[in-house]
Amino acid sequence: MEHGGDLTRAIDQYGGTFDDWLDLSTGINPHTYPVPNALSRSAWTDLPGQAALDRLIAAARKAYRVPDHFGIVAGPGTQVLLSLLPETLPEGPVSLASPTYGSHKKVWTRSGRTPTELSSVYALPADAKIVLLVNPNNPDGRLVDVKSLLEMATVLTGRGGCLVLDEAFADTVPGASILPHVTDQNVLVLRSFGKFFGLAGLRLGFLAGPPALIQKTAGLLESWCLSGPAIEFGTAALRDADWQTKMNRQLADEMADLTLLLNEHHLSVFGGTPLYALAGLRKAVHLHEALARRHIWTRIFDYAPTWLRLGLPGSKANFERLSDALAEAQKEL
C-alpha cells in the first residue's frame, strides 16, 4: 500500500539528504513527547508481558475517556487496526465520507466490500449499515458534532450496524471525541498515538468499542505485536495530562501563526486542525514543486488539484525558512 509522507521519494526526485529537508507533508506533531533518556532495559530485551500491556490500556482508557462499558485494544499503529475492520464488523453495505485518508477505502475494497460515498454526513443512506468517518477529517478538518454522530450511531445500531470513527486527529480538537458520550450505540473509535505525541516511529494505536467487537479485533492481532518501547513510552505519555494540555495550547498558537503566514503569501487556509493546514490555490501543484526544489515537502492531492496541505514547521528557524521559500516560490508560479 502506498502512502504520502515518505521523504525517500522526495529525495529521489529532488535530491538532498534527509537532513536537508523540511518535511511538512505529514500531520505529525513536530514537538515530540520527550524521547526517553532511559527506557527500562526490559522494554528492549523481554517479550512484552501482560502486566505492562494492562498498564498501557489503563492509561489509554483514561486519556481517551473511554467509557467503562467499552473495551479497548492496542495495536502497532492504527494502520494495522483499521485493516482488521472488515473482518471485525458485521456484513452489510459500507459508506465512507470522502475525500479522506485513503487507507480506509483501500482495505474495504481489498476485502471485497467497496464502500459507497457518503455524500453528506447529515444524510444517512437508507441502506447504510456501516458508516465510516474520519473526525476531524483529514485533510480538510471537517468536524461532525457529537450530537449528530450519536444520532447516526443510534440509527445504525438499530439496523444491526455500526458507526466507525477514525479520531486520528481528535487529540488536538477539544470536544471532538465521541468517546465520553457513547452509551448503548455500536461505535468503534480508532485513536492514533503517534500523531499528537510526535512519535510516529513508535507504532502505537488503539481501537475502542463494544467489548464483543474489541475481543474480535484482539483475536485477530498476533501475540506480541507491540514493541516494548511502544508499551512503556506510550504508557508514560498517555498518563502525562499536563503535557497534553500544554501541548494543545501550543499547537493552536502555532497553527494560528502558520495560517497568518500562508494568508500573507496568498494561500487561503480553508480547513485543517492544529496539526495541519489545508490551503487552496489555483497553482497548488506548481507551488508544491517549487517548494520541493527548495527541499520543503508538502502534500498535494490527485483528487483536488487546488489543495495543498502543510504541517507545522515546529521552530522559528523552520517557520522563517518556509516564509522565505514561499516568497521565492511565488515568483516562479
Next chain:
Amino acid sequence: MEHGGDLTRAIDQYGGTFDDWLDLSTGINPHTYPVPNALSRSAWTDLPGQAALDRLIAAARKAYRVPDHFGIVAGPGTQVLLSLLPETLPEGPVSLASPTYGSHKKVWTRSGRTPTELSSVYALPADAKIVLLVNPNNPDGRLVDVKSLLEMATVLTGRGGCLVLDEAFADTVPGASILPHVTDQNVLVLRSFGKFFGLAGLRLGFLAGPPALIQKTAGLLESWCLSGPAIEFGTAALRDADWQTKMNRQLADEMADLTLLLNEHHLSVFGGTPLYALAGLRKAVHLHEALARRHIWTRIFDYAPTWLRLGLPGSKANFERLSDALAEAQKEL
C-alpha cells in the same frame, strides 16, 4: 494465542515482583546487543521511510547469507510473519515436525489446514506438499543437516510445494542455516532477530525465499508495521559481525557451564542449543514448581511431563542463584 514466558502469570501464582524473578523460561539471549544510548531522533518521531527499510534489508541479507536470487521481507516479529504463511503458500497438505514451537500448528489449524505430524524428518510422506520444520528445533534442539533439507526441498518443489524452515535459533548453531546453500528449491526461511540479539521487545523478524512468495507476504503486511527503533537498531546489530562472532563463542561457553551444573544436580541435558538446555527428569513439574517458589521461572511442557527447559542465567550471580536453588529444590522432591 497463549504462549509461555510471560512472567506476569508466574507472579500471579508465586508472588514477587518482576525484579525478584530470574526468568529462564525463554530462549532469549541474556546478553543484549548494547542498548542504544542515542537512537536518532527521527527513528522515534518519523514514519519509517523506504530508505531506512532498504538499509535494514541489506544488512539482514548479508548477516543471514540470503542468496541473491532470494527475496527477503521484514516484519514486526516472526510471530506475525509465520501467521501469514497459510495465506502465502499454495494449497495442499501440510506436515509439521513435532513436538515444536506451538504457534505453527495453531495458525495453520486456524486457517482450516490442520497439519499432519511428520513422524520422521527423513521420511517424507508421499502426499506432503508443504513441510514445516523448526531447525534447530525448539525445545529439543534437533538439527536436520542441510543436505537432507535440500533433498526434501527438491522433492517438495517438484510437487509444486515448499519447505518452510523456522530458523529462529539458527544464529547460534554454525552451519545450521540452509540459506547459503539454496539454489532453485522452493524454500521459505523465518529468521528471528530478537532471540540472538537479546532484543525480543523490539519486535523484528524476517522471511526469506523465492521473490514471488516474498512479494505475496509483503503485500499482506500493513504499511509501517515496523517501528523506527526496530529498523535503526536492527540495522546496526545485523551489520555488527564482530559482535555476532564473539557472542556465539560466549554463548557456547556458557551453555557448557549450564550443562555441567544441571548434570551435577542430576538433571541430564539431552537437547538444546546454546540459548536453552532441555533436561529430562522424572519430577520435572515438581522441580519447576520448587524453583518457581524461589522465583526462578523455567519452562515445562504439557506433552512431555519429564522435560524441563532452561535458558542461560546470564551472569555469575544468577548462575550461583540457580545452583543454590537447585540444591534446595532437589531436597523437596
